[in-house]
Amino acid sequence: MEIGTTLTRFLLEAQRKYPMATGDFTSLLVQITTAAKIISREVNKAGLIDILGYQGVTNVHGESVQKLDQFANDTFLRTVCHTGHLIGVASEEMENVYQIPGIYPKGKYVFVMDPLDGSSNIDVNISIGSIFAIYRRVSTGSEATMEDFLQRGRAQVCAGYIIYGSSTMMVYTTGFGVHGFTLDPGIGEFLLSHEDIQIPSRGSIYSINEGNADAWDNGIRSYVERARKGGKTARYVGSLVADFHRNLLKGGIFLYPADHKNKNGKLRLLYEASPLSFIIEQAKGQGIDGHQPILDIVPDRLHQRVPLIIGSPEDVEEAHQSLRHSL
Ligand code: FDP
Numbered sequence: 001m002e003i004g005t006t007l008t009r010f011l012l013e014a015q016r017k018y019p020m021a022t023g024d025f026t027s028l029l030v031q032i033t034t035a036a037k038i039i040s041r042e043v044n045k046a047g048l049i050d051i052l053g054y055q056g057v058t059n060v061h062g063e064s065v066q067k068l069d070q071f072a073n074d075t076f077l078r079t080v081c082h083t084g085h086l087i088g089v090a091s092e093e094m095e096n097v098y099q100i101p102g103i104y105p106k107g108k109y110v111f112v113m114d115p116l117d118g119s120s121n122i123d124v125n126i127s128i129g130s131i132f133a134i135y136r137r138v139s140t141g142s143e144a145t146m147e148d149f150l151q152r153g154r155a156q157v158c159a160g161y162i163i164y165g166s167s168t169m170m171v172y173t174t175g176f177g178v179h180g181f182t183l184d185p186g187i188g189e190f191l192l193s194h195e196d197i198q199i200p201s202r203g204s205i206y207s208i209n210e211g212n213a214d215a216w217d218n219g220i221r222s223y224v225e226r227a228r229k230g231g232k233t234a235r236y237v238g239s240l241v242a243d244f245h246r247n248l249l250k251g252g253i254f255l256y257p258a259d260h261k262n263k264n265g266k267l268r269l270l271y272e273a274s275p276l277s278f279i280i281e282q283a284k285g286q287g288i289d290g291h292q293p294i295l296d297i298v299p300d301r302l303h304q305r306v307p308l309i310i311g312s313p314e315d316v317e318e319a320h321q322s323l324r325h326s327l
Contacts, residue, residue, distance in 0.1 A: 088144025118239030129241025159275035203251025219326030265307035
């Protein structure tokens with residue numbers, strides 16, 4: 001489709017290819033873009049209106065919640081819950097499943113999100129992002145159940161992220177390629193800027209927090225050494241969406257492995273690793289936990305952590321081999 005096509009038109013045309021489509025899904029995605037625009041506006045003016053800084057409470061993982069995290073969480077809830085397409089929501093910012101309030105009609109999907117990822121970067125004006133995924137519910141009662149959320153990543157019907165950087169971009173997949181849209185602030189629309197993104201099969205970037213090197217096991221240590229000696233260059237923002245987005249476009253590998261300090265890595269399976277792995281597989285890349293594809297893992301709880309190695313397929317395969325040989 002023509003570069004500059006609005007996201008709404010792109011979604012409507014995609015919907016027309018499926019005569020059985022009800023449009024529910026399209027309207028849900030349109031609402032997500034509304035949330036993205038509101039959060040983007042707030043992120044951009046954050047420094048001006050003193051929305052930054054700790055709110056003085058901790059989230060379910062004991063981390064300080066900053067005002068903007070809460071704002072992003074509330075914005076997504078406000079924009080997606082009334083649509084009638086959802087039965088429940090899970091978020092990094094909420095300990096338990098959020099049931100769609102009784103005043104709204106219930107729908108056939110559940111929504112999972114990390115409403116504002118990379119929060120330690122908010123105060124220093126570095127790119128942050130939102131990550132989301134949509135699953136079809138599997139339960140049939142009047143409320144969402146845990147089973148609706150604890151589905152393997154392959155069951156995702158949509159995954160995406162929004163990066164609030166030098167421009168705001170939304171990148172998503174519904175299983176038919178990965179498409180990127182850049183927000184034109186002048187007209188308040190996301191316009192097609194990157195159609196059918198495919199990650200290079202090998203890249204020159206490796207992204208890992210080398211501050212954790214003392215806790216790495218031999219497999220990771222030898223892979224990183226090999227990457228370095230093989231001429232790769234290090235790039236690590238410490239904001240997952242930013243590191244992922246750069247590597248998706250340029251090629252490369254991102255690793256947040258298990259180590260002696262964090263036995264299950266740091267990142268969350270349901271609303272970080274799984275959505276990004278759906279996107280990377282659709283872009284012809286790979287996402288693994290060190291042993292198996294992330295998309296094959298069945299979560300056993302909402303906020304489960306998982307090691308993540310994700311990026312260009314040949315680079316991820318090389319890391320995989322290195323881990324396998326170190327066993
Ligand atoms: P943050 O703690 O700032 O929210 O998801 C958590 C995350 O950021 C990711 O965005 C990022 O990739 C990772 O943690 C960075 O962790 P380290 O500081 O341990 O490298």
